[in-house]
Amino acid sequence: MTVLRRRVANGAAPRRRGGPVAAEARWAWLFLAPTLLGLAILSAGPILATFGISLTKWDLLTAPQWVGLDNYAALVQDKRFLVALRNTSFYTVVSVPLGMVLALGLALALNQSLRGIAWIRTAYFLPVVTSATAVGLVWAWIYAPSGGILNQLIAIFGLPPQKWTSDPFWAMPAIVMMSVWQGLGTSVIIFLAGLQAIPQEYYDAASVDGAGRWARFRSVTLPLLTPSLFFTGILALISAFQVFDQVYVLARPGKPTEATVTLVYFMYENGFKNFKMGYAAAASWILFLIVAVLTYFYFRSQRRWVHYQ
């Protein structure tokens, strides 16, 4: 600052533009530009367009007709939509915590330097990169009412065979099990990275203070892992609300149970089968608002439980 004032006093022009900081800022904008443009054109644009579509009655083939908020009013009274909301909420509430707890356990187990640990970790990651259709087919076989592995397994314990994906009670839990299994890999990798970022000094200090394994886990590992927990939690929450692939390949509504209608399936059904794209768009905005509100509160809660190093 003083340099600048001295220069002005000498009559030389002060350098406001073109300095090294400004140049860096320009480069930053340049590198950010593709992503920002993409977000604006390919994400923000369609999101706003979807809102516009949700205010119309549109069957994809003829011109849209303006109906205002009628779609939203009809949705709130639509039994199938409420069932879809219930199923999706159940799916989220069960699969997110379950997935995170299992992934944490697995990550702790895999956080060792055994020989070949890399191969073991890869094996646990394979379900993530396997196509949803292949996974669905294998699990359909596992869940088959007669001759499926799961029924054979529970028969050993004397339990009667269940209909699993055809049973209105077990259909959603069955899908939860399959997608938790498939999604473990991603969370495990993130937790592993988080675990390996915890400095060994903390563990040493804790052992010196006489902390046992569980105390070390509760007081050192968990708090320092909270950023990873936060990250996987939000990813899992958002994607759980959008569940579609697993439902489509494993237990599509109508084949033969209706218990697996989820929000995105409801949108797909109305947009592409019932010629009600406006209605589907309204449903998608309600989904967006639900997820946005939950995300907002989730981020607000960061302050309370996430410890960044």
Add this chain to the structure above:
Amino acid sequence: MRTFRSLRGARLLAALAASAALALAACGGGATPTPAPTAAPTVPPASGEPVATPAGGYTGPEVTITYAIWGDPAELKSQQAVVDSFHAANPKITVDVSVSDWDAYWDKVQTGLAGGAAPDVFAMDGPLFPDYQSRGVLLDLKPYIDRDGYDLTQLADQGVADFTTADGGQYGLPRDLNTVVLYYNKAMFDAAGIAYPDDSWDWAKLVEAGKKLTKDVDGNGTVDQWGFYTETTDMENYWSSLVWQNGGEIMNADNTQTLLGTPEAAGGIQFLQDLIYKEKVMAEPALFAETGDAFEQGKAAMESNGSWLVPTHTAAGFDFGIAPLPKGPAGRYTSVNPTGAVVYQATKAPDASWEFVKYLASPAAQEQLMQLHASIPVSKEVLAGPYPSSFEGAQVLADSLAYAKLKPSFVGYNEFTTLLQGELDVNVFNAPNKTAAAALADIVPQLDAMLAAR
């Protein structure tokens, strides 16, 4: 130095393997790309009226049109054979065929129509025809029919009727028909000493035979051979025929109301529920929902299902027969569902598309398609001539047209059946929570409301 070099080689190998794995992972997570139809016609956009050409020949410029159908990859081969013969007869027209599975097909067609790039000719399911025609995306073929003097009576009447509109427009030609019949496993019937089903059978006889054919073959306490099997998730496979056989109807004449609330209609659906839970000659739908057709797997002695299953049953290898559906209290009825070929309204090659649609319904192409045994031909000439003797049971299929009623077809069909089957599947077929009459009493007001709100 030597250690360094070998380490570098190992690292290079690892890097290559990693990038290969990444590439494979990218393929593994993505959806299978469906073939994108690329129509590059050189014909200038056509006006509303067909170009005056002498009947029975295409005299336009060279053009390529796209033809989309649903089916399995095996059907692609047979459709390709038809396309090749068409090309031989009309060298100026090239046809690109694309096949998708049922769900992907309709997504593709709808997005193509919405985007203005639909296939020129595509297959149309009877019940879904009104939804597409009412939205103005199909080309009216009446002007072409009149221009060429095409005789519609040479095709099966119900097939033509399904694509005719109230104002006399003809928006497609039927390509094939499917009816519902009774398949039976000859070995199982022989083992039980029962005479094969014939046209004297009625509901009581079906139940009687079914009971004798439902048994625990290996003696482990659970039934492993069922007397009867059908699919309950669509009306076509059996229950629509049952409603008609009991004297009921599904829709009223102008498709503005459903007539499923009548005792006759309920009686038909009740018969199917009873087969599962009262007479116990049919397994609960859940049992075979994942594993598929019980009859094909040799787990059921009889099946009510469509004529499209003949090739797959034949491929399963056992000796089966085809009989008419047993008659009900109000007579003998079955369901007929035409598949048609329709033309995109804004196609750039309407004349070429019309020639192809005509060819698909011609005796030549119909005889070729007949070789598949997959559906009933629409050409009356082929139906009367070579078809009934083309395979064992074809006569039964040909005769079934005489007592067949068209599968209901109206705007909003998908939404209607989702609502209806949602109730029937959950409360009537998958579990006997309600009687058919009670379930229908609950759902019929909602169905009528849905129909009124269209």
